[in-house]
Amino acid sequence: MDIFLQQLVNGLTIGSLYALVALGYTMVYGVMKLINFAHGDLVALSAFAGLTVYTNIFADGGTSIIAVITVFMFTAAIIAVVGVLLERLAYRPLRTAPRLSAVVSALGAGLVIQNAIMLIWGPNMKIFPSDLFPSTIWDINGVVVTFTQLMILGISSVLMIALYLFINKTKMGTAIRAVAIDQDAAKLMGINVNKIIMIIFVIGSALGAVAGLFIGIYYRGITFDMGWMYGLSAFVAAIIGGIGNIPGAMFGGLMLGLFNALISGYISSAWAETFTFILLIIVLIFRPTGILGEKVAEKV
Amino acid sequence: MRKILPKLAASAVVCAALVTAGSAADVIKIGVQAPITGKYANEGQSIDNGVRLVIEQLNAKGGVLGKQIEVISCDDEGKAQKAAICARKLVNEKVLAVIGSYTSGATEAAQTTYYRNKTLQTSDGTSDSLTKHKYWTFFRNSFQNSAQADFTAKYLVKEKGYKKIVVLSDYSSYAVGLADSAAKSIKAEGGNLIYQGKIKSGTQNFTAVLTKIKSMKPDAIYFSGYYTDGGLLRAQQQQLGIDAAFIGGDSNDNPDFMKLAGKSAKGTLLVNFPTPDFLPYDAAKKFLKDYNAKYGMAPASVWALMNIDGLKAIIYAAEQTKSFDTKKISDYLHTLKDFPGITGPVSFRDDGERINTKFNVYEIQADNSYKIVNK
Numbered sequence: 001m002d003i004f005l006q007q008l009v010n011g012l013t014i015g016s017l018y019a020l021v022a023l024g025y026t027m028v029y030g031v032m033k034l035i036n037f038a039h040g041d042l043v044a045l046s047a048f049a050g051l052t053v054y055t056n057i058f059a060d061g062g063t064s065i066i067a068v069i070t071v072f073m074f075t076a077a078i079i080a081v082v083g084v085l086l087e088r089l090a091y092r093p094l095r096t097a098p099r100l101s102a103v104v105s106a107l108g109a110g111l112v113i114q115n116a117i118m119l120i121w122g123p124n125m126k127i128f129p130s131d132l133f134p135s136t137i138w139d140i141n142g143v144v145v146t147f148t149q150l151m152i153l154g155i156s157s158v159l160m161i162a163l164y165l166f167i168n169k170t171k172m173g174t175a176i177r178a179v180a181i182d183q184d185a186a187k188l189m190g191i192n193v194n195k196i197i198m199i200i201f202v203i204g205s206a207l208g209a210v211a212g213l214f215i216g217i218y219y220r221g222i223t224f225d226m227g228w229m230y231g232l233s234a235f236v237a238a239i240i241g242g243i244g245n246i247p248g249a250m251f252g253g254l255m256l257g258l259f260n261a262l263i264s265g266y267i268s269s270a271w272a273e274t275f276t277f278i279l280l281i282i283v284l285i286f287r288p289t290g291i292l293g294e295k296v297a298e299k300v
Numbered sequence: 301m302r303k304i305l306p307k308l309a310a311s312a313v314v315c316a317a318l319v320t321a322g323s324a325a326d327v328i329k330i331g332v333q334a335p336i337t338g339k340y341a342n343e344g345q346s347i348d349n350g351v352r353l354v355i356e357q358l359n360a361k362g363g364v365l366g367k368q369i370e371v372i373s374c375d376d377e378g379k380a381q382k383a384a385i386c387a388r389k390l391v392n393e394k395v396l397a398v399i400g401s402y403t404s405g406a407t408e409a410a411q412t413t414y415y416r417n418k419t420l421q422t423s424d425g426t427s428d429s430l431t432k433h434k435y436w437t438f439f440r441n442s443f444q445n446s447a448q449a450d451f452t453a454k455y456l457v458k459e460k461g462y463k464k465i466v467v468l469s470d471y472s473s474y475a476v477g478l479a480d481s482a483a484k485s486i487k488a489e490g491g492n493l494i495y496q497g498k499i500k501s502g503t504q505n506f507t508a509v510l511t512k513i514k515s516m517k518p519d520a521i522y523f524s525g526y527y528t529d530g531g532l533l534r535a536q537q538q539q540l541g542i543d544a545a546f547i548g549g550d551s552n553d554n555p556d557f558m559k560l561a562g563k564s565a566k567g568t569l570l571v572n573f574p575t576p577d578f579l580p581y582d583a584a585k586k587f588l589k590d591y592n593a594k595y596g597m598a599p600a601s602v603w604a605l606m607n608i609d610g611l612k613a614i615i616y617a618a619e620q621t622k623s624f625d626t627k628k629i630s631d632y633l634h635t636l637k638d639f640p641g642i643t644g645p646v647s648f649r650d651d652g653e654r655i656n657t658k659f660n661v662y663e664i665q666a667d668n669s670y671k672i673v674n675k
Contacts, residue, residue, distance in 0.1 A: 003511055003512070003514065003515045006507075006511045006514070006540070007508060007511050010505070010507040010508060010511060011508075014505055125528055125556060127556065127559040127560055130562030130563060135563065137539065137541065139541055144539065144540050144541050146539055215504075219504040219505070219532060220531075220532065220535065220559075220560050220562065221504065221528060221531070221532060221556075221560050223502075226504075229502075229503075260508070261507070261508045262508075263508075264508030264509060265508040265509070265511055265512050266512075268497075268498070269498070269499055269500050269503070269506075269508060269509055270471070270498060270500060272500075272508075
């Protein structure tokens with residue numbers, strides 16, 4: 001039993017990282033009907049930028065809470081700016097172009113970011129310092145939970161709840177939902193669509209940045225091409241949950257993490273990806289709009 | 301045209317005669333086939349630098365059997381296609397012997413060409429398949445994977461007395477081969493292998509398979525893959541509170557292992573050939589000193605030194621047989637016993653396998669230095 005619970009803890013940890021990344025995909029899709037394939041590479045960029053921020057500002061080895069919070073805020077801000085630039089340069093000129101052009105542009109932008117990371121930080125694996133978070137470990141009846149895992153679960157839950165409230169309870173959130181439903185009508189109502197899209201990219205990129213930093217802190221080793229791996233998993237999570245649907249992305253991410261952990265733990269890690277895509281196919285056959293994505297659901 | 305052709309042919313014959321006469325008369329050529337650029341560039345350059353250093357010293361002392369030696373290098377980039385081209389090039393240069401290559405793949409791709417052209421070859425590749433053809437031209441100057449597996453199994457079962465052993469690898473053919481041999485040897489030694497599994501290299505999250513292993517309560521986990529996964533495995537093993545020794549195969553011997561594992565690196569055991577600074581032999585110390593003086597840095601790893609031993613054994617055999625006939629040199633090498641190399645005594649079996657392996661087990665200390673812990 002404790003083994004099963006341990007697999008659940010492992011799965012939820014990786015699942016909440018997937019969920020954070022999936023939110024970036026789903027929000028952009030909801031508003032722009034565009035798959036932002038460069039999003040995974042933004043996540044990778046955030047890990048590298050965060051490492052540089054940390055080693056340059058806190059080189060003397062300060063592990064204070066303030067230091068860690070600063071690294072997170074600073075990196076999220078950098079990635080948000082990159083996300084907005086990405087939209088300006090790669091997507092806005094193509095907003096009225098056929099959808100295929102935008103997808104190709106997204107793939108190209110992803111390659112540009114990935115290669116930029118390689119040119120700036122080099123092709124070798126970079127390693128995060130191990131002292132950002134205390135290495136406290138709790139052992140509850142054989143189920144081990146680390147401080148880092150708790151932080152990942154806690155912070156991503158807080159962020160997801162905050163995002164949900166922001167979208168559903170604020171004026172700005174209402175505007176975002178309006179743009180998602182009908183851009184032209186929203187424009188007629190006096191909503192600045194460009195501003196809304198910018199906000200979407202700021203939020204999505206910042207959430208991805210948090211995920212990227214957590215990946216660096218949790219797994220320590222980061223490579224310039226890791227964005228593809230996490231991006232693909234998160235993209236699948238977004239589709240399983242129902243792309244364009246915010247609770248769907250959260251649900252899809254957590255579910256994918258759990259599913260992966262259980263398959264790897266009870267069958268084989270070699271089969272994890274195979275089963276992930278089998279799951280995707282099954283979901284698409286029986287619920288083409290995703291598990292939480294209903295035909296009438298508002299796409300945000 | 302009709303008049304020119306015979307002239308051309310004649311001059312070609314004269315040229316060829318001159319070239320062969322020239323090379324046969326006063327210099328002996330030694331080839332280096334190594335990845336001088338690309339992913340393994342630092343290893344390839346160390347081999348090339350090392351060979352050039354040794355030959356320079358030999359030439360200063362009057363060469364071999366009164367002849368000066370010339371080194372001809374060819375960059376195979378660690379790739380099989382390039383290796384085949386290098387083999388052609390070096391054979392055309394009529395080299396006596398080829399040192400290299402660094403990777404088993406590039407070595408294997410060139411092996412047959414050297415064999416057909418009666419050119420000696422010595423390489424540090426560890427793949428078991430390198431000696432399966434029993435080419436008389438091929439000599440392995442390192443130790444094959446199954447030798448490492450035997451050593452590891454003996455250490456785990458006999459010396460440490462572990463009761464429940466887990467063997468893990470990734471999906472690469474090298475790691476699977478090493479893990480399979482280790483599993484076989486552990487069983488042969490009477491050890492209790494409770495689980496043999498695989499992780500997917502680069503996926504970073506190994507907690508699922510480790511959690512499964514945790515329920516089996518092992519006292520030793522052996523990992524045959526590479527350091528990028530090994531370091532994370534070790535960190536996650538400690539994080540999950542699996543109280544078992546972690547033993548890494550030779551590909552975990554890399555400074556990045558310690559960085560990835562962080563504080564968990566302490567106490568990890570690594571099985572490898574002696575690293576250069578641990579070689580107890582005077583010849584090794586002198587070689588490292590000379591190398592440092594000439595190139596301003598240490599060789600990348602022990603592999604370059606293994607190749608130097610291959611070179612030294614071939615030259616020694618030439619001197620002993622007083623001949624540059626590759627077949628005679630090969631016959632002599634097959635009977636070579638305990639030639640004092642810089643990585644230890646060099647002896648070859650009749651399939652070109654280096655025998656009487658010397659492995660060490662290193663324990664990583666709190667300051668990330670190594671301590672030899674095997675008997």
